[in-house]
Amino acid sequence: MATAQKAADKGNADALYFLARNYAKGDGVIQNCANAAIYMRGAADAGNAAAQNDLGAYYARGLGVKQDLQEAAK
Numbered sequence: 162m163a164t165a166q167k168a169a170d171k172g173n174a175d176a177l178y179f180l181a182r183n184y185a186k187g188d189g190v191i192q193n194c195a196n197a198a199i200y201m202r203g204a205a206d207a208g209n210a211a212a213q214n215d216l217g218a219y220y221a222r223g224l225g226v227k228q229d230l231q232e233a234a235k
Contacts, residue, residue, distance in 0.1 A: 174207035194225030
């Protein structure tokens with residue numbers, strides 16, 4: 162996980178998504194949807210298509226973020 166964190170700190174989209182999924186599932190860390198959303202946003206902004214899709218679902222459902230259907234549609 163430390164390697165992924167280092168890569169995420171450098172803006173690596175795949176590492177950001179990996180950490181987002183870990184926080185979403187509670188895999189190796191305490192489950193935390195707010196942290197998952199933060200990493201998911203970074204991965205989405207860095208161009209990770211899966212993160213863009215998942216972030217839309219987070220906004221649609223209000224998972225770790227305030228529900229916002231307009232943001233979900235983006």
